[in-house]
Amino acid sequence: MRHDVTSKSTYAASSNDEVTPIIGVVDRWVAEKPDDLAVIDGDRHFTWSRFRERIERNAAAQVASGVRPGDRIAFLDKNSVACVETTLAASLTGAANAVINFRLSPAEVAYIINDAQAAIVITGPEFVDTIAAIRDELTTVERVIVSGGPDDEYERWLDCGSESFAAVPFDPDVAFLQLYTSGTTGHPKGAMLTHRSLSAHSRAAVTGFRFTEDSVSMVAMPLFHVGGSSWVLAGMSVGAQTVIVREMVPGAVLDEMVERAVTHAFFVPAVYGFFLADRRLHKRDYSAVRCLGYGGSPMPLPTIRACLEAWPDVDFYQVYGMTEMSGVFSVLTPADHRDVTHPERLVSAGRVLPGNIIKVVDPDGNTLPPNTVGELWTKSQQHMLGYWRNPQATADTLVGEWLRTGDAGHMDPDGYLFISDRVKDMIITGGENVYPVEVERVVIEHEAVADVAVIGVPDDKWGESVKAVVVLNADGAVTEDELIDYCRGRLAGYKIPKTVDFVSALPRNSTGKILKREIRKEYWAGRTLHT
Incomplete structure (x- = not known):
């Protein structure tokens, strides 16, 4: 099948596709197999009926704690x-769970909690000290609940x-999950994911990864990523064990x-490097494994x-996706x-x-022919x-029905996508997204720094690593x-x-914008994002 200007699936997204409450991914299996194992979390095992009962209690606790529709936890x-x-549970109360990247600094955690205007914070035992350190800065938080330990x-x-x-009352376009993705302003943005968007993603992912009711789905990606939370919902939608x-x-x-x-699992590429280095790799029996997915970085x-x-x-x-699309929307198949x-x-x-x-x-939004590089736009219920x-x-x-990915690439005549650059200059290191402006706004605060450009450079372990290219003040002195x-x-x-490189000046265009493509050339010479 040839794709001349756009790439479509075997069926197009339709606004008429039935959308049911996301809790249906659990309720169906409570009705059909209540005593079957649904979730394994360490040494704790939960049947479908017990899992559903705990969700109901969580929802009731939210309401008793003052959570109202539109609030964030x-x-x-x-x-x-x-x-x-x-x-x-948030899908039942009309609230949304704002899941925070636990690798962030205390200041970044405080920003997200305040941005979400959360009255309740649920935290793991490892992060109690983090919350305590920023407690006075959390302007809306009324209660902190420790989970585990x-x-x-x-x-x-x-x-x-x-x-x-x-x-x-059910509304398919109400967000119940809020995942934060960094942006060009230098501050994280909360992408609001809904019953409609995550249901659509589950349908696509089930087809793409061939989830079935007898699948055993491993959730190893952090739940603050769509690769974690969306992967959970996709597997559960067909009754898979998690x-x-x-x-x-x-x-x-x-x-x-x-x-x-385990039959299905998803990891970032760096993890596969660690797997391959494991001395006992070939001594294990992987006969149950059907699907190994990867993505998030080259x-x-x-x-x-x-x-x-x-x-x-x-x-x-291999997958291509983003938080704003509730997860994956393009896949390189096993046959490929x-x-x-x-x-x-x-x-x-x-x-x-x-x-x-x-x-x-x-740049004007006009559709380009095959093999021509431009920005990728996507349209779907996801x-x-x-x-x-x-x-x-x-x-x-x-933009209307379309979502701008911010990624540049081209599509071949057979509909295969090739990502050639990132329009927004995002760096992906070990599956984590880093926007240069976030780093630049910290580095530029150093008294010795006059100018800075942050770029991603090739890294055999992490795909890319973060490099700062710095111009010092005339009398500035600081080491790497x-x-x-x-x-x-x-x-x-x-x-x-x-790493930090020191230069006398950064290349700029006539309007003063730093030419990061020119800076990257030196480091990416003879390399592409996938080699």
């Missing part, structure tokens, strides 16, 4: 069943609600995959080839991975999933409602190590520059 923790319960309060909190709790991984310890994760007979070709060799009987899927007649497709982002349409446009309390950013991203140390405590660890 902030959740700061590593992966846990409590986070999933809170998300699904010796001082657990969450289980008691579940008992504070009324047994007569009633869910709010195995929650709290921390990414490569050897332990591989062991658990075997122990739990996968080096040598790593892809090594994975295909290490798991010859496993289907590999092992197609010796088209080896060039290993560096593509695959083809669009059911329910989605993608086009490549010029797209977010908008950015929380940020109408300007919403208007810049949502000193400047990196200055960023500690002001930025999350993965955002801190790994």
Whole structure:
């Protein structure tokens, strides 16, 4: 099938597609197999009926705690069943679970909690000190609830609600999950994901990854990523069993995959590098594994080839997605991975999933022909409602029925997407998104710095690493190590520059804009984002 100007799935998105409450992903299986295992979280096992009962208690506790439709709850923790319960409970109360990246610095955590205007913060035991350190800055927080550990309060909190709790009337376009993605302003933006958008994503993902009722889905991606929260909902939508991984310890994760007979799992490319380095990699029995997905950052070709060799009987899927699209919307299939007649497709982002349409446009929004680089726009029910309390950013991203991805690339005549650059200069390091302006606004505050440009440079382990290219003041004096140390405590660890280069001036165009493409050339010479 040839795609001349746009790429479509086998069926186009339709506003008439039935949208049901997201809690239906649980209720169906409570009715059909209430005593079957639904979720494994460490040493705790939950049947479908018990899982649903805990969601109901969480919703009742939200209401008893003063949460009202339109409110946000902030959740700061590593992966846990409590986070999933809170998300699904919010779908009943009309609130939204704002899941926070636990790797952020205290200042960044405070910004998100205040932006969400959360009255309740649920936090894991590892982050109690973080919340305590910023407690005076949290202008709307009325209560902090510790989930897990010796001082657990969450289980008691579940008992504070009324047994007569009633869910709010269903509205398919109400957000119940809010995931934060950094932006060009330098501050995170809350992407509001709805019953409609996440239901549409689940339908597409089930088709794309071939989830079935007997699947065992491992959730190893953090729940503050769509690769975590959306992956959970997709598997549950067909009755799959969910195995929650709290921390990414490569050897332990591989062991658990075997122990739990996991069939489906998704990891960022850097994790596969750690897997391949595991001494016991080939001593395990992976016969249960059907699907291994990857995405979130470029996968080096040598790593892809090594994975295909290490798991010859496993289907590999590369994905292209984004928070604003509720997750994945394009996939490179297992057949594409092992197609010796088209080896060039290993560096593509695959083809669009059911329910989605993608086009490549010029700066004026005009559709471009195949093999012409432009910005990728997508249309489907998967797209977010908008950015929380940020109408300007919403208007810049949502154009009519289309969502601007901010990524540049081209589409070949067969509909395969190739990402060539990032329109917004985003850096993806180990699956984490870093926007240069976030780092630049910290570095420029150093008294010795006159100018700075932050870029991503090739990194064999993480895909890309963060580099600061700095111009010093005339009398400024600071070393690379000193400047990196200055960023500690002001930025999350993965955002801190790994290296700093000092130059006499940064290249700029006639309007004064820094030409980052020119700066990157030196570091990316002979390389592409996928090699």
